[in-house]
Amino acid sequence: MSYSPREQGVATIHDVARAAGVSRSTAARALAGYGIVSKEAAERVLAAAAELDYRANGVARSMKTGRSNTLGAVVADIENAFFARVMRGFTDVARANGFQVILSNTDEDPGAEQSAVRVFQERRVDGLVVTPASLDPTGHLYAAHAAGLPIVLLDRRVPGLDVDVVQIDNVKAARETIEHLIALGHRKIAMLTGVTEMEVSVHATNLDSGVSTSKDRLQGYREALDAAGIDYRPDYVRTADFHLMAAREEAERLLRLRDRPTAVFATDSTNALGVLLALRDVGLHVPQDVSVVAFDDADWADVVEPGLSVIAQPVHEMGRLSARLLVSRIRGEALPPTQHVLETQWLARESIGPPPHRRRAVLPA
């Protein structure tokens, strides 16, 4: 009991070589399948390796080669269906290319993101995919990029960081959605969004310098209102974090406004769920009293009554493309950094309709 029990795959290439009666180099060549080895030697090595249950030591290999065959993923929250699906696409492509994926949740906390990036650098990941938690303290991303680490930004941009970005056209998707509601006759359209930089963007003077998903979606919202000559009402724009109960509370506040909106635009599926819960709490009906529309085609969107109209993002493809970009950059196929804008899909279901004809100033019962 005096050794550590952590002697998994205790056989080294040295042991294999000795058992096969060859040198370490020959054993290495036979095992990793490079260089030239005679058939008999290779067979003896492979047999010895099987016999000893040899596992190559990936750590030693990484140390020597400088590559870890590992990709780091820094996501906001793996519990959010959007990120879970994106990661699924990402890991599939990564694995198909021989890369493992290390995962880190930031919970939208820039500090957590910073330390995750640092740890990943120390681990010598070969590339990094990040959904940046903020615009502001991004020095760590610049530094990592400057140090030569391939980075892909997923879902969100960072100003001035010249790397590949995979996202959708959030401004356009939001604008078109709001235009759609306006065409139906709505003029009192509220928006429930995540916290990301909202505090900044709501008060920002120069919106078109904006980045970050929420900021873009807010901009699209405002553009549509502007074009229709509808005044922007700050009290119609609420921010919740990405947790269901927070969304529900904010939504309820929205629905209890004296001048209640006739439509609510939720920027993700958790917020949408919060809106639906709040509508029930308050006793309002969709779409007769309030129309609802949201980003992301959650698996339940077609099961709730009425079906939720959504802007579907190509979640898997966003993950897959991110992985492909990272892999090709790691392989040195260095194209100039590009912003990849994927297409969204509008899925019209039953949760939107014309606004109620008569304004009701008070809530039912």
Place this chain on the structure above:
Amino acid sequence: MSYSPREQGVATIHDVARAAGVSRSTAARALAGYGIVSKEAAERVLAAAAELDYRANGVARSMKTGRSNTLGAVVADIENAFFARVMRGFTDVARANGFQVILSNTDEDPGAEQSAVRVFQERRVDGLVVTPASLDPTGHLYAAHAAGLPIVLLDRRVPGLDVDVVQIDNVKAARETIEHLIALGHRKIAMLTGVTEMEVSVHATNLDSGVSTSKDRLQGYREALDAAGIDYRPDYVRTADFHLMAAREEAERLLRLRDRPTAVFATDSTNALGVLLALRDVGLHVPQDVSVVAFDDADWADVVEPGLSVIAQPVHEMGRLSARLLVSRIRGEALPPTQHVLETQWLARESIGPPPHRRRAVLPA
């Protein structure tokens, strides 16, 4: 352009030592904070490290120490909300203890699981959490365990593998759920479940040798029926993989049986969603025509109409406990392997009620 751009954190401890005018050993001691270093030396080293933006090379450290500070997670499908939440709990505790988490999806494919375990061993992870995709070809888990790698089984057992297991009492939870339906008057109770080992277990003669979540749930289902003197009907037990459309199709088949069940028990939230979709397709109402109950308290369970009654698993705690067990085992606090059975919670909502009084042999319209 002749060097690789992959020179992140190019400064080594050697560079830091030289810049600080000390030896590598002293620099190492100062940086990692062990041994004894004079105050001035430490200060010079730290300053030099900051100046050079030094990042310790974790790969080299792992090579030397034999520890990677990394935990491997082999899960069936990160897109499934259950696993996503479990992983959230797991990564939180792992990170709090200084471990990174490497993730691998198996998609319920034993081959993928096997190669994932192999890769993790090669990467020299310090511990492994696994939701085994099958009972059968588990040689790789035995081998890894025998080689001294700490392993925790999550959600599912494997016969004879003497390691910590974190799960709920699936037999009991299923039995009580079915008993509840029987108490309401149901006698025609169907079950929609995942593929895991169902093919085996449905035809197995010796069910109580069973493992695997689905098998246990099936057993609980059968025990409840037996106790009530209700015959087991194979046509009432359908298996779908964990994808929504497959679940929907199987559920529809169930609902189109001539002798339609009056209640459906779904073993996870995706299957539950499939049942709800199928009910709508077929034009049946919950709970008047059919009662529905499922495992896992999905975030939408309270938003659909009527609210879905569920058996809630302590998802975060399952992940957190798995991580705690792994960490303490890695630290050598070796308790005997234990099976940790966590409590479920029955959340009664509106999706269950008494069966319809009159049997309808044909479907509406």
Place this chain on the structure above:
DNA sequence: TTGAAAGCGCTAACAG
């Protein structure tokens, strides 16, 4: 309190 030196297991010239 510090430095020299050895070595973790592997890969990759290079020489044979």
Place this chain on the structure above:
DNA sequence: CTGTTAGCGCTTTCAA
């Protein structure tokens, strides 16, 4: 075709 050799960057005795 095969073996020798020299490290990758770090930690850790062991002497000084």
